[in-house]
Amino acid sequence: MKDFAISDDPAVQAQLDRLGALTLPQGRFGLETIRAILTRLGDPQTRLPPTFHVAGTNGKGSTCAYLRAMLEAEGLTVHAATKPHLVRYNERIRLAGALISDHELAARLKQVLDASEDLSPSFFEVTAAATFLAFAEHPADACVIEVGLGGRFDATNVLERPAACGIATLGIDHEAFLLRPEAGVPQEPLSRIAFEKASIARPGSPLVTQAYAPEVTKAVLDVAMQAGARTALRDLDWSAAVGETIAYRDARGELSLPLPALAGRHQADNVALAVAMLRHQQVVTVSPEAMARGIRTARWPARLQRLGDGPLTALAPGRQVWLDGGHNVDAGLAIARHFAGQPLHLVTGMLTTKDPSAIVSPLADQLLSISAVPAPGHDAHAPADFAPFTALPVGSFADVSAALAALPPEGDVLIAGSLYLAGEVLRLNRQIPD
Structure with missing residues (x-):
């Protein structure tokens, strides 16, 4: 079964079966294949609405859920790409607020698989390409895209100028992939994880982060500087104190925001990162009132x-x-x-x-x-x-x-x-x- 849901729709199932037969060539790292696929498809990733790109070890999916909820509370239409799916593959692609239909999902997967068959694509490369195709063909005011594994070599890491990039909580996970031996990268494990995640940074786009240990923060700053990204670090460029409310503060002023309905104190930290991402970009406007409504209404299944x-x-x-x-x-x-x-x-x-x-x-x-x-x-x-x-x-x-x-x-x-x-x-x- 791997990562591939079973569908009641025969057309979708036919494409999921094709996805299930794909394998990632041993030792292949890089973005060359996803870029080649997207070129054949007309580079849909260059035709997306303003995009919020989120990486991290824990909390990135919840951060995306808060971003979507706050943007929608402002009255904006939002595409969202999150992972993994829990029951249906359709959960990975949300078009203007609704899960992608079976009809369109089957068509997009077939289009990508047919165009890339000779390139030996991976499951994640096909999924990213199908997502970008669907997003490019449907109007929306914003996109929220969750990174899958790592960041540097994740198939979503082809965006040219996101409205904002975010890095959620960092921890040790997926060691075989993220900590594999390589020269010229940080050797301390958590700093290496930070290096991989921060590599979604883009020139001129704000890179908004949680607070990390000094050596981990240095790894993030080194990547951001090399990429030409503007950083917005928690407890330096912005802060959030969690009590009966979330007391958020940055150079633009202070906000008093409600605690989220989602269970767990850590969810307030995910809220704070989403708010900071919205506050440090200048492409989409979301009012404090809409932020508060989105925080209260956000849902994210299977997290407490x-x-x-x-x-x-x-x-x-x-x-x-x-x-x-x-x-x-x-x-x-x-x-x-x-x-x-x-x-x-x-x-x-x-x-x-x-x-x-x-x-x-x-x-x-x-x-x-x-x-x-x-x-x-x-x-x-x-x-x-x-x-x-x-x-x-x-x-x-x-x-x-x-x-x-x-x-x-x-x-x-x-x-x-x-x-x-x-x-x-x-x-x-x-x-x-x-």
Whole structure:
């Protein structure tokens, strides 16, 4: 199954099958292939509305959700490209506020795949090209584009003059790709991650960041200087204090903004980055009032999402069931801060490429039980992989439904550790992202 959703539409499924057959040639890095594909398609990436480009380890998807919500609250139409999809591939491409239709999705994927077959494109290159094609053919006032993996070699990194670029929270993830040996790049791991993410910087475009350790900030500044980008660093060029409101401040003045409806204190930091990106660009105007409305209404599924009534939650009656797709240490710490001191049953299905302690360790003192389940379509950690990080026995279940049905009658539930698992949970509970 890999990263490719199954569609009820035969025309879409035919193209998803073609996507599923693609492989990335071993050792191929760079933007030459995506540029060649886009050239054959008439360079649609040069015909986009003002674009907001967001990279980072954690929080970039939420930042994109806030950007879209605030722009739409201003009355603007917005295209958005986010990843990964949770249930349907269509979630990756949002045209003027609505998910791309099956008819157009099939047509765009076929157009790109037909044009690039001899170039051995990757899944991500085809997806980016199809997204740019769709965006270029439909009018909108702005685009919000989430970087996939890294930044420097991400297939979206072909934009020439974004309205603003943003870098969310940084952490260690995807080490095999982002930390592979290479000369002439920072060698300290987090600085190397910053180098990769900051490489979305463009001449004249503001590069807006969160606050990082000094050596990490230096890596960002070095990249920005080489690119000719203007930087806007948190706690230097702008600040945001989180209390009962978000007290935002920059050279243009101060704003008092509401806390977001999305759960987790870290979401206020994602809000602040989105606000800073809007405040440090000069292409699109968004009022403070629209910012406040967007902050309150933004949605972003599978990020500390409390599940509603459905077939899956019915298996755990009388308790809250929470869902989070986080799978690295920073995500685990954010989850632990949100549930500080609250007893929880953990149901987890983590890919074998991820650290099995990432979620378990930060929550260790408050877990009532741990249930290991498969990650749909992927190799997942076995119960024994979690055992070194907990004194609790780790149960093994065939799926989430079986794990929930076996839980004792008291205690809320957290399902976490994989976005692939999160997508399956949303599908089973009939909460399909729209």
